[in-house]
Amino acid sequence: MRLHHVSGDEIVFLYDHSQASQPRVGDSYYVREIGGDESLVAQIVALETFDYPSLSEVLMRQLMEASYGEGRVQTFTEPTNAPQVDNLGQARAKIRRRRGSDGQWGIWNGWLPSRNVEISRVDDEELFQHCGLLNPNHPLALGQTLDGRAFSIAGRSIEKINIITALKGMGKSHLAKVLVLELIDKKMPCVVFDLNREYIHLPELKREHNQVTKGGAIILSATKNFRVTVEGFGRRALISLFRSYSPAEPTLNEFELRINQMFDQLEHQNFARRGQGKTQQFINLDYVRGRFSNNISSYVRDAVISRLNYIEGLNLFAKSPEEGISFDEQYALCEQLGGVLVVDLAPLNSKFARETFVEATLDMVERVAATGTKLPFVFFEEAHRYAKGDRIENLVTRARHLGVTSTFVTNMVTQLDETVLRQVDNLFLLYLPHKDDVRHVAKSATTDEETVTSFAQRIEKHHAMAIGQATGNYPIVFKVATPDGVDMAGETKYAFPE
C-alpha cells in the first residue's frame, strides 16, 4: 500500500488488487514515518476504485474494442509483465489514534507524517491490547475477528445502554441472543421483551423445585402463563393503567386514595406474614373492586368499576393464585445460575395492551433491580412497538442509578429517541443500507457519522461493528458467533414449504 493523501482525519491509500494481501474494511494500519518512531493508527472504512488520469480514455477504448465484435480484435507482442494501473484500488481510512514513541496509543492530536512512510497492518493482538480487549474481565465471547481471532468484551463494559441495529434478516436478533447466552453463562439475569417469538427456542432453564440446576430461558407468555397479580403489578402501575382510561379528577383521586390504602395494608400484612412463615396474600381485580363498595358516591363507584372492567378485559391479571406467575420469583430463579425471562408479547393484540403490560413489567424490573441480588440486563426487541417513548427515556436516563442495562434491538432505529442515542454506551452495527437510518444512528455519541455510514453499508451478513465502552471506542468488525447446539432461529410461519 502507498499513501496517496491525507485530508482532515481521512487517509487515502492506494493498493494493488493483484497482491495476495489486500486491505479490508475494518482493518487497521500503522502509518510510520521512515526514520521516526511515531505512527498514525488508521482504520480502513471503505474500498474504492482508483480514478487515474487516463481512466476515461481507457474505458472508452475498451468499449470500442468490445463493439468491434467477437474475434475482431487481435493483439501481438503484448507485454507479459507490465503492471496494470487497472489493478489499483483505493482504500479510505480514518485516523483513529496516534502511537507515540513509547508504543502507547493516544488521541490523535493532528500530527502527520511526511509522504515518506512505511505502512503496516496492526494485527488483532496489538489492536486488542490497545483497546483493552486482550484479557477482558468476565469476558463475553461475541464472535471472531476478520482474521479469525476470538473476540470477547468485558462484562462490565456492556452495562447500561446498548443498541443493536441492522436491516431485517441481517442477524441483529442473533447477536442479541449471543449476548443473552453469554450473560447467562456468566450467571447474569436477563429479561427480553419478545414481540415475534424470536427467543422462545433458547435453552430452557432447568430446576428442581426452587433450585436451578442449569441456567436458561423461562418463557413468560403474556395473558397465558404470565398474568400478573395485582400486587405484582404494583400500585404505581395500577394507578397509571387506570389513568390511561381518562377518569375525571374526583374519580382518579378516589382511586389513588383507596389503592394506596390497599397497598399499604397489603405491605403491612405481608410483612407480618413473612415473619410467621405464611404465604403472601393474593389480590385479584375482584378484590380491588371490593375496595370501592362502601362510603363512596355512586357516580364515582360506577366510574371506577367500569374502568376496572375494561382493565379486566385486557386479560393481563390473574384471577386465582394458580394463574399468576410472580415475576419476582421467576427473576430470582434466573439470578441463581443465570437465566433469561423471555416476555412473550405475541399474544397481546393491541398496542395499548402491549404498552400497559410492558410498562407494568418494567416496573417489576425496576423493583427487582432494587431488591434483587443481581442487576438485570433487559433486551427490547423493536421497543417502539410496545414501549412508550417517555417510559424508555425514563429508564435510560436513570439507568446508572437503577443499574438496569437496556439493549435496544431494532431495525427501525429512527424510532429510537435522540435522548436514548446520546446515552448509548455501545453500538453494535450490522448491515444497514438506508441513509436515514444511518444518519440517525450516527447521532449516538460513540463515533462519527462517516464511520457509521461506511461500515453500515459494507458489513457482511452476520458480521457486526462494535464500538463504545466495550471496544475502547475503537470500531471493531467481527463475525458474530454461532453457539453450538442452540436453536437460534425464531418462530416464523411460512405459506410455502422449503
Next chain:
Amino acid sequence: MLDFQNMSQIEQLFDDMEPVNLAGEAFVPSLHAEEIRLDDSEPEAENEEELSSFEDANLGPFQTFGPTEAALPLVAIDAGVLDLGMSRTGFALAFKAAVVEQDVTGTHTVTKIGPQVKFIAPDNRAELLRYVGRSMSNESMFVTMHEDGSCTIKKGATEPNQFKDRIRNFIERMLQVDVVQQLTNGILLVDGALTLRTFNTPQIFLEQLSREAAAHNSEIVGISKKSRITVDGVHIGALLDYDAPDAGYRKINQVDAEGSEADPESRNLGAPFAVRFAPGGFTFRADVTRESLFLNEEAVLDALYANTQMTLGYPNLLRLAHIHSAFTKDEIISLQVQAAHNYQVSMHAPEDLSVIFAPFRKGLGG
C-alpha cells in the same frame, strides 16, 4: 482478419539486441504530466527539397468528390512511440501500433501491436539500426559497415529522437508490407506523406511497397495532418479557402524545383492533393498512388471518400488506428515500471527544474 507474417521481425527487435550491464544504473522516468505527450512522434517528415518543389507547383481545379458504387476494403495503419525515461547512457522507448481493417461489408477488425519497451544503450543502438535498415532492404542505411562485421552509427544519427522515428517507422513499414501483400482491390491508408526520399525509409523499400500494392490492384493513400508544404506561398491548410465549402480536392501539380523536366513522381510514391473530406472541414495533404485499374488518382480519392466514414473531416479508419496506437498515461506508468524491472535499472525521481522558475513555468513545458 489479416495475417501478419512480418510480426516476427518486429518481435525480434524487442526480443533480441538487448543492452547488457544496465543493472543498477539510475533510470529517470518522464513522470511529470507536462512532459508526457501521448504520441510524441511525427510521421515521416517532409524534407526541404520536397518542400521547395511544392512552392512552384500549380493547383488543379477544385473538384467535389464524385459518386462511386464500388465497395472496397480499406486498411489504416498507425504507430506511436514514446519516451519513457533516461538512464546514464541510454534511454527507454515504448512502441505501439494498430492496424484497422474495413472489409467490403463494412465490418471492422483491429490488430494491436504492443505496447513494447526497448532500452537503447551504447552497446545495442548500432545493432538495432543495422537490423532496422536490413529489414527495409538497406542494411547500411543508418550504419557504416566495417570489414570485421561490426558497424558504427553514421554521423548525425545518434539523437534519441532519431531512434524514436526510425524504430516507429520500421514497425509501421513492416505492417504496411504485410497489409499490401494481402489487400486486394483495396486502399491502404497511412499517416503521413508518401515521400520517397526520407531519412528513415530506403527508397527501394517504398518502391517495393508500391509494386506489391500494384500486384494486388490496391492503392496507397497517405494523409498528412501536419504538412509544412506551401504552394505559391500559401500553406496547404489554406489552399482550398477560396473554393466552395464542399468536400473536395485540388491536385497539386509539381514541377521540378529548378524548372527542369525531371519527373516529380521520383520524389513521391503518389500524386499530392490538397483535400477537404467534409464541408467546411480541415484541409489535408493527401498523397495518392495510382497502381491499380482506377482511371486516375482522383478516382482513387473518390473511392476512398465513398468507402470510409469521415469524423470531423478526417478518415475515421485512420482515426481509429491512431486511437488504438496512442498511449494512455496509465500505460506509460506501467511501461516505465516494466522497463525498470526488466532492465534492472534503479528508478530515480526526475529533477523538477520548474522549481527554479516557479511559479513562472514558461519554457519548461508547463
